[in-house]
Amino acid sequence: MSEQPKEERIQTPESLEDQKYTALQSAAEEVDKIMREIDKVFAATQDRAEAEKIVIEKYVSQMEEAMKNQRQALKEWLNTMPRDSDKEKE
Secondary structure: OOOOOOOOOOHHHHHHHHHHHHHHHHHHHHHHHHHHHHHHHHHHOOHHHHHHHHHHHHHHHHHHHHHHHHHHHHHHHOOOOHHHHHHOOO
16 A cells, blocks of 8 residues: 655735734733843832833843844734735736
8 A cells, every 4th residue: 555645735815914913912921021021120120210221121122123023023924924925816
């Protein structure tokens, strides 16, 4: 008995959109996680200047990267959606 080759999965536009939306949600959750960490620093540190110093040293680069990833994920998700001009072509 010979096995038939497995067919490659074809991504439907819906599944691609779902994947991109899931990536966007994940990126947004990362931004939220960092914000919660920043909030904890401010809550736990009485001296505001010291809290700001901690945030700058520890979280600014993480936040910049997370926000960059979130913007990219948003752009990719939006690009999966049909445009009005795409509808006119049909």
